[in-house]
Amino acid sequence: xxxxxxxxLIAFRAEISAFLDEAPTDAIREAGRKVTSVFADFDQATxxxxxxxxxxxxxxxxxxxxxxxxxxxxxxxxFAEEYRKRDLPPLLPNGIKMVGPLLIDLGTEDQxxxxxxxxxxxxxxxxxxxxxPNAGSDLASLKCRARADGDDYIINGSKIWTTLxxxxxxxxxxxxxxxxxxxxxxxxxxxxxxxxxxxxxIRPIKGLDGFPEQCEVFFDNVRVPQSGRVGAENDGWTVxxxxxxxxxxxxxxxxxxxxxxxxxxxxARDAASPFGGNMIDDPVFQRDIGELEADIASMEHFEKxxxxxxxxxxxxxxxxxxxxxxxxxxxxxxxxxxxISGLEGLSLELDALRIGANVKPLGTSLDLVSMPFYLNSRAxxxxxxxxxxxxDLIARTVSHG
Numbered sequence: 001x002x003x004x005x006x007x008x009l010i011a012f013r014a015e016i017s018a019f020l021d022e023a024p025t026d027a028i029r030e031a032g033r034k035v036t037s038v039f040a041d042f043d044q045a046t047x048x049x050x051x052x053x054x055x056x057x058x059x060x061x062x063x064x065x066x067x068x069x070x071x072x073x074x075x076x077x078x079f080a081e082e083y084r085k086r087d088l089p090p091l092l093p094n095g096i097k098m099v100g101p102l103l104i105d106l107g108t109e110d111q112x113x114x115x116x117x118x119x120x121x122x123x124x125x126x127x128x129x130x131x132x133p134n135a136g137s138d139l140a141s142l143k144c145r146a147r148a149d150g151d152d153y154i155i156n157g158s159k160i161w162t163t164l165x166x167x168x169x170x171x172x173x174x175x176x177x178x179x180x181x182x183x184x185x186x187x188x189x190x191x192x193x194x195x196x197x198x199x200x201x202i203r204p205i206k207g208l209d210g211f212p213e214q215c216e217v218f219f220d221n222v223r224v225p226q227s228g229r230v231g232a233e234n235d236g237w238t239v240x241x242x243x244x245x246x247x248x249x250x251x252x253x254x255x256x257x258x259x260x261x262x263x264x265x266x267x268a269r270d271a272a273s274p275f276g277g278n279m280i281d282d283p284v285f286q287r288d289i290g291e292l293e294a295d296i297a298s299m300e301h302f303e304k305x306x307x308x309x310x311x312x313x314x315x316x317x318x319x320x321x322x323x324x325x326x327x328x329x330x331x332x333x334x335x336x337x338x339x340i341s342g343l344e345g346l347s348l349e350l351d352a353l354r355i356g357a358n359v360k361p362l363g364t365s366l367d368l369v370s371m372p373f374y375l376n377s378r379a380x381x382x383x384x385x386x387x388x389x390x391x392d393l394i395a396r397t398v399s400h401g
Contacts, residue, residue: 012075016082023051024088027355032088034353036209036372040089041355042125042167048089049096049122058120059096066104066112067120073307077252084255094126094163095119099172099191102243106230115170115191127165127195129173129217130240132158137386139174140183140237144219146175146190148233151226153177153190155219161383165215166204169194172243178234189236191228198222209372210350244384245319252307253326254300260333261293267340267366279340292332299325317397320390327380327387334377337370345370 024032028051031044039045052058053067060076062068071079091097100119103112118124135142144157155175165171171192178186195202199220204212231239268279268289279285302325305312312318338345344367352359352368359368381387 006074009074009078013078013082016079019055019057020082020086020088023055024048024086028089029087031355032086034355034369035087035089036211036353036369037213037376038090038093039164039213042164044355045089045092046122046125049092049120052091053121058091058122059100062096062100063104066116073309077255077304077307080252080255084259087259092119092122092125094128094172095124095170098128098243099126099170102172102230102239106239106242110227111191111230118170124170125164125168126170126172127162127168127215129159129162129165129171129192131161133160136161136382137389139240140187142174142176142187144173144175146177146188146224148177148226149223152223153188153226153229155222155224157219159217159219160205160214162202162215162217163213165195165202165217166212171195171217172230174236174240177236184237186234187236187240188233189230189239190224191230192224193228197224208375208378211372211376213376252303253322254296254303257296257299257326257329257333260330260337261289261296263366264289264333264336264340267337271340271342285339288336292329292336295325295332296329299329315397317394320385320393320397323384324387324390324394330377330380334370334374337366338374341367341370347371 025047028044028048031041031048034041040048049058056067057069057079059067060069060071060079064070069076096119100116103115107115115124119126129144130139130142132142132144144155144159146153146155153175157175159173162171173190173192174187175190176186177188180186195217199222201218201220203216203218205214205216206212207214230236265280268282268285271279273279273282273285275282302312303322306318306322349359349368350372351357353372385393
């Protein structure tokens with residue numbers, strides 16, 4: 001995939017760069033600099049989504065007929081590169097990257113008309129109701145139940161690890177509608193119009209990094225319309241697996257990883273080495289960051305093959321391979337961030353991460369974010385299916401040819 005020397009692509013890159021330099025507000029830029037997970041500050045992320053939507057760039061990977069850009073794979077990759085160079089807030093992942101593409105693929109025309117505009121504009125913020133206290137990696141063991149009653153379902157049970165449920169006005173979830181057959185059967189995929197139904201109790205949970213990003217959600221005879229079902233009743237496992245292909249892969253991650261490396265190198269020029277001089281000149285640091293850069297380059301090549309139409313993108317193991325590589329690289333990057341920050345990065349000042357706090361780090365530019373990023377990134381090898389499960393899926397795919 002040649003994205004460097006074509007004159008049209010050079011002009012496209014200049015157009016992207018000009019807009020991304022001018023359009024974000026100072027608060028949006030600050031929110032991007034202070035991201036410590038895959039979710040940016042709620043208010044600034046949704047505000048930025050609205051700006052991108054007004055430009056027509058809210059969903060670069062979507063088909064043009066549903067509000068996408070119509071860009072080529074090379075143009076989408078350039079957009080991702082230029083986007084990450086400016087440390088802008090991530091696009092709303094649960095809507096733009098997950099439930100939106102799912103509805104485009106499997107939703108009814110009524111569901112597309114109802115939900116896709118709000119996803120594009122940022123007016124609707126979606127949370128994911130999958131995991132339960134006893135159904136995490138073994139998601140098929142879920143117990144949250146939905147009973148059909150006329151045109152509605154009545155839901156009872158609970159969910160956990162429902163990211164930003166306390167700020168969301170939409171939810172997509174899995175519920176059990178039958179006990180017949182294997183445990184993967186009898187599961188149904190539902191869309192909930194809002195997260196404040198009568199009988200619905202949302203309780204935020206503070207994570208290791210001190211942020212209330214995750215929530216428990218309890219359902220006590222919550223009545224929702226059956227029109228929110230995606231796919232057939234009891235076929236939700238198939239729908240969920242389709243969504244996971246979007247969650248685990250499908251967009252370029254390497255530009256983000258490369259940007260992290262740039263930040264680490266910049267900070268290493270100012271950070272002192274315990275053996276004298278600065279970390280940038282330390283041979284152990286040079287070895288470690290060189291290994292990371294080589295592995296990121298390998299992933300970048302892997303991604304470029306996939307998004308440029310190579311047959312590897314059709315391999316059933318591709319989403320699991322992509323998710324495993326990306327999540328483990330993020331964790332390795334987070335470790336190196338803390339090594340550069342040292343003692344200055346140990347202080348977890350949540351107030352300093354508030355947008356508008358105007359708090360400058362005591363040491364390098366990483367010191368505000370390195371520790372919360374490290375703590376939050378412990379989850380990357382767990383969410384979207386643990387990496388142990390991903391390796392099992394890869395092995396099964398290979399063994400079956």
